[in-house]
Amino acid sequence: MTAHEPNHDRGRRTIVLYGDVVLDVLDGSAIWLISMAEALSKTRSDVHVLLKSKVRNDRLLKRLHSFDGVTLHDPGPGVTEIWSGQPPELTPERAAERIAEVAAEVSASVVVVRGKAVCRQVAERPGLARRLWAYITDLPYPLQHATSYALREIGFVAERARRMFAQTEDARAYLEANVPAAAGKTLILNPMIPDEFFADLDADGVDGGADRPLELIYAGKFAKEWRTLEMCSLAPALAEHGVDARVTMIGDKFQRVRGDAHWGGAMREGLELDSVDWLGGMSREETLEHVRRADIGLGWRSPELDASLEISTKALEYAAVGTPPLLNRTAAHEALLGADYPLFLDRDDVAELVRVLSQDAGLIRSARRRAQDSVRWYALSASAERLEGHLAAAETELPARADATPHTAPLKVLLAGHDLKFAGELIEMLEAHPLIELRFDEWPSLHVHDEARSAELLGWADVVLCEWAGKNAVWYSQRKRPGQRLLVRLHGFEVRAPWLSEIDFDAVDGLLTVSRLMVDRVEAATGWDAAKIHVVPNALDVRDLGRSKLPGSGHRLGLVGIVPFLKRPDRALDALELLLDQDPCYTLHIRGRLPWEYPHVWAKAVEQEAYLSFFERVGRSARLRDAVVFEPFGADMGSWLRKIGFVLSPSSDESFHLAPAEGMASGAVPIVWDRPGSADVFGEDLVVADAAAAAEKILAYGADPESYHEAALGMRDRARTWDLRSVNRLWLGHLGVG
Numbered sequence: 001m002t003a004h005e006p007n008h009d010r011g012r013r014t015i016v017l018y019g020d021v022v023l024d025v026l027d028g029s030a031i032w033l034i035s036m037a038e039a040l041s042k043t044r045s046d047v048h049v050l051l052k053s054k055v056r057n058d059r060l061l062k063r064l065h066s067f068d069g070v071t072l073h074d075p076g077p078g079v080t081e082i083w084s085g086q087p088p089e090l091t092p093e094r095a096a097e098r099i100a101e102v103a104a105e106v107s108a109s110v111v112v113v114r115g116k117a118v119c120r121q122v123a124e125r126p127g128l129a130r131r132l133w134a135y136i137t138d139l140p141y142p143l144q145h146a147t148s149y150a151l152r153e154i155g156f157v158a159e160r161a162r163r164m165f166a167q168t169e170d171a172r173a174y175l176e177a178n179v180p181a182a183a184g185k186t187l188i189l190n191p192m193i194p195d196e197f198f199a200d201l202d203a204d205g206v207d208g209g210a211d212r213p214l215e216l217i218y219a220g221k222f223a224k225e226w227r228t229l230e231m232c233s234l235a236p237a238l239a240e241h242g243v244d245a246r247v248t249m250i251g252d253k254f255q256r257v258r259g260d261a262h263w264g265g266a267m268r269e270g271l272e273l274d275s276v277d278w279l280g281g282m283s284r285e286e287t288l289e290h291v292r293r294a295d296i297g298l299g300w301r302s303p304e305l306d307a308s309l310e311i312s313t314k315a316l317e318y319a320a321v322g323t324p325p326l327l328n329r330t331a332a333h334e335a336l337l338g339a340d341y342p343l344f345l346d347r348d349d350v351a352e353l354v355r356v357l358s359q360d361a362g363l364i365r366s367a368r369r370r371a372q373d374s375v376r377w378y379a380l381s382a383s384a385e386r387l388e389g390h391l392a393a394a395e396t397e398l399p400a401r402a403d404a405t406p407h408t409a410p411l412k413v414l415l416a417g418h419d420l421k422f423a424g425e426l427i428e429m430l431e432a433h434p435l436i437e438l439r440f441d442e443w444p445s446l447h448v449h450d451e452a453r454s455a456e457l458l459g460w461a462d463v464v465l466c467e468w469a470g471k472n473a474v475w476y477s478q479r480k481r482p483g484q485r486l487l488v489r490l491h492g493f494e495v496r497a498p499w500l501s502e503i504d505f506d507a508v509d510g511l512l513t514v515s516r517l518m519v520d521r522v523e524a525a526t527g528w529d530a531a532k533i534h535v536v537p538n539a540l541d542v543r544d545l546g547r548s549k550l551p552g553s554g555h556r557l558g559l560v561g562i563v564p565f566l567k568r569p570d571r572a573l574d575a576l577e578l579l580l581d582q583d584p585c586y587t588l589h590i591r592g593r594l595p596w597e598y599p600h601v602w603a604k605a606v607e608q609e610a611y612l613s614f615f616e617r618v619g620r621s622a623r624l625r626d627a628v629v630f631e632p633f634g635a636d637m638g639s640w641l642r643k644i645g646f647v648l649s650p651s652s653d654e655s656f657h658l659a660p661a662e663g664m665a666s667g668a669v670p671i672v673w674d675r676p677g678s679a680d681v682f683g684e685d686l687v688v689a690d691a692a693a694a695a696e697k698i699l700a701y702g703a704d705p706e707s708y709h710e711a712a713l714g715m716r717d718r719a720r721t722w723d724l725r726s727v728n729r730l731w732l733g734h735l736g737v738g
Contacts, residue, residue: 013391015040016108018050018099020115022089023060025253027221028313029137031284032114034063035192035380040112041067042384043391048106050098051075053089059283073102096121100128110162110391119157129160130432135189137167139175141309151178158182162394162432165189169547169642170332171309176636183635184544187390191313192383193375197288199322201369214238214245214357217294217323219287220314222267223255225302229263230350232270234298234357237350241358247298250290252281292321295364296343296357299325303348306330316378319371324364326356337374342367393543396725397429408435411737414457416441416476417467418449422491425539429728435737446470455479463487463735469494469503469511477504485509487734489536492655495521505529510734512536514656517677534734537681538658539727542719545665550643554701554708555585558644558668560637560659561592564601565610571650571673573617573624574691575698580623582699588648591631591640641666645708646698649673649682650691656681665719667712671697683718 017040019033033049040047050073055061064070076098079088090098095118103111111131113119119134134157140146158164158181166172166186176183216235222228231247238245249271257263271278279290291297297318306328318325327333329344337344342363345352357364376382413436420427420442430438441457443449449472458464458479466473469490480486490513494500505511505526511533513519519533557576562569572588579586595611596602618624634640641647647663649672660670660682671694672678672687679687688694701708720726 011044013045013110013395014048014106014108015045015110015112016048016050016099016103016106017112018052018095018114018118020052020092020095020113020118022053022087023051023055023064024053024057024087027253029114030060031313032191034060034284035194036112036114037064037070038067038194039192039380039384039387041069042381043388045069045110045391046106047071048073048102048108050095050102052095053079053087056087059281059286062283063285071106073098076101092117092121096125096128100125103128103131110394116153116157119161120153123157123160126160130162132157132161133163133165134158134161135165137310139171139309141174142307143178146178155179155181158185161185163187163390167191167310168332169639173636173639173642174309176639177634180635184541184638188386190378190383191311191316192380193313193316193320193378194380197317197320198372198376198379199292199320201322201372214243214296214361215248215294216245216296216298216326216357217248217250217291218298219250219291221253221255222249222251222271224257224260224263225305227300227302227348229267229270231298231300232267232273232276233350234353235275237354238357241354243354243358245357246277247275248277248279248290248294250279250282250287288317288321291318291323294323297323297325299327300345300353301328303328308332311336316375319375320378322368322372324367324371326353337371341370389543393725397432397728410435410437411735412460412462413438413735414441414461414464415439415467416443416454416457416464416472418443418446418470418472420467422538423467425541425724425727426731429724429731433732433737436735441472443472449475451475458484465489465735469500470497471499473508474499474502477507478502480504480507485736487512489513490518490522492518495525500526505532508532510534512734514538515677516680518655536730536734537722537727538656538661539724540658540662540665540719540722542665542716542723545638545641545662545719546716547638547642547666549645549667549712552585553643553645553668554705555583555587556644556646557586557588557671557698558641558647558659558663559588559590559650560647560662562590563593563595563598565595565607565614566652568650568652568673570610570614570617571691571694572648573614573628575648575650575671575694576624576627577621578691578695579698580627582695583702584623584627586698587627587629589629589631589644591633593633594630637662638666641668644668646671646701648694649678650694651675654678660686661719661722664715665722667716669701669708669711669715 017037021029021033023030037047037049047070049070053075075090078094080091081088099111099122109131110133111128112133113122114135116136116138119136122132123129136154140150158179164182164186166175167189172186172188176186218231235245235247254264299312299315311332315325315327324343326343329346342359343356345356413430430436439457441454463485464476466476466488469488473488476486486508487510488508490511505528514537516535519535522533523530559572561567576588601607618628641663645668647660647668647670649657649660649670652675660672663670670682670686672682674687674689688697
């Protein structure tokens, strides 16, 4: 396929890939672009790579040209000279224009872009933004370094993009916590190591001989914080301790150092020392051949970089080829290699390197296999499988309509309501569906709206969807046009509302509610035709919530939302105290807004008295003070649930209760108090009679880890009932699409 032939094979998707990187320089960002192109080419996709600048050095292009299903596109006109002597390149604005041009030429359904500035420009184009999978690596970290402007810029991208990428779970958690719009749409995009880089460690000669010098190697950019200047003095320092060593350095990119004009010159002088073998810049494949022959890969960095949320691709490559990396001891590195990995540095000086490298040679050689085994998850083929899973899952969120044609008129859907916070997934699906045009009639409050505006929208719509069975449902049911479809979603409190009888139910085509309990309550309260009342459960994204659990999660209880008091947080304290009687390690994590943040709740004397008693109980008990953690409301439920092993649902009344369902999708076990409808939603086996039964159930799992593990896996399977892909199909059926 040439660069200008769109792909009409419905069995494959077409992807445009752009990295805000220059391929003339061998660095991590350039390697990312090559790896991403290769990984995407191994999915069910045709890949179109747009280059940022004309490439003068083809050492990286050789590999890019070798991939089947990959087409390269040059930058085209409009490139700009950024640095004197460097090839002209696309500015972020012009890059977005070229991405749009190429995407139109090849009918791309997915656009993958790396670089904050370019992602920002792409996000400004609504048609392109809906296809954007954005990878922003330069997150401002730690949080005190993040300006409100930077977070707003990333938030602008996250709100509009179809998906966001983060390199690690820690990076995803940080992004979702500080950019709420990224929560629920951020995927892990790990560094990728080509499969052929993984050496056969059983081959003869891999471990080398005991009588030769210790071969140390560094490959990458030369940077002050990467301690590359200090590496040049390693061989003489080791010689003073009786260790014969050689240091090889590979690279040709010198990073500018702000405030230190002399560092670059000193670095070049260090590379010219007799104790250093500087090989200059090389292709990735040539570099890895040299690394493969070395004993240890140097990954020493300044402690200031220890808090990084990312993992060095170079360290992963060292490990893959069988050359164990020398690394700072960090939580991320310990999680990857184990706390007892022998090549961790505990201090930032040459003497510490000498101490570690002077260890028994056999111990160092034994680290080869551990390092390689630890990074197999990063193999490119395994990464490509995960990418295909993400791409395919995104496609299933919008069920295809078999009879759709390019000329099919979109269904005009009007969403009307005063509070749309529970309709996030629904809105995202409706906005992205190619056969739906969505507009909103947002009422300032339950009873107030712009009647002229509502009348105008009523005249436009094919389908009116009232979010909440409030006064909006009354108004639209009394004015619905013949042939127009009216759907109303009832949540719970409306059953007791005085206006419910004012809804003209004969005009309603479907009343949708979240559980069988609510169907029964509506029937009992109104006598309405049960044939028009349907269950559409709350939706959750099982794939997003199914993240790996953190150590210790089995001792952490989660309670999401304690307002109003019928959520019964006091029951959670009852269960916690019973658990603490047996095991002091249990903690209760209460997430959500506090009662005084809801003025209408706090104004009720009975509610206020109940909460004051609840907080006094926590405050006067030393062990509850130590075991109860209050955490703020946030959109990042996927990240938060990683640390939670049990999600409590002690409410005396719920129409559904999403939190324990989300907990199930995360692999947590729900503990649901008996109440009307709870067994119908969650199953009899997950319902407990009281706090004593709740504590007994939790302790039983604590005493049998294997049973707990099996239960966690089972919870994830059961949560698929509420997966947004299944729920979306129900919604589309009621709307008359598909």
